Amino acid sequence: QVQLVESGGGLVQAGGSLRLSCAASGRSFSRNVMAWFRQATGKEREFVAAVNWIGRTYYADSVKGRFGIPRENVKNTVFLQMNSLKPEDTAVYYCAASKGTTTAQIRDARGYDYWGQGTQVTISS
Numbered sequence: 001q002v003q004l005v006e007s008g009g010g011l012v013q014a015g016g017s018l019r020l021s022c023a024a025s026g027r028s029f030s031r032n033v034m035a036w037f038r039q040a041t042g043k044e045r046e047f048v049a050a051v052n053w054i055g056r057t058y059y060a061d062s063v064k065g066r067f068g069i070p071r072e073n074v075k076n077t078v079f080l081q082m083n084s085l086k087p088e089d090t091a092v093y094y095c096a097a098s099k100g101t102t103t104a105q106i107r108d109a110r111g112y113d114y115w116g117q118g119t120q121v122t123i124s125s
Helices: none
Strands: 003-007 010-013 018-025 034-039 046-051 057-059 077-082 091-097 119-124
Touching (some): 003 091, 018 119, 034 077
Antiparallel strands (some): 018 077, 034 046, 034 091
């Protein structure tokens, strides 16, 4: 059974940093696209960042320059390093993985087949 389990969320002051982790189990995702999405209260789920199996990264304009998405294939884990956090970054953050090595919808939730349960990130002003 495939599982993605996020951790590392919490409450941080604006300007601070957090590092989210997503540990995958049940199969290897070393050759798949891994991504992070987020959903704020009352809003739709939105793309945050993605990394493909060769390490190419993609970011939403709102987080470019502040967030990073490193992955450790040996540990079947992807991270979301979040710096210079803002109150508008407050959301539930979800890890996602594609079924194949690529996805035509890398910035769209429909491009991913596996999802974690989410972890809350709250940024205070």
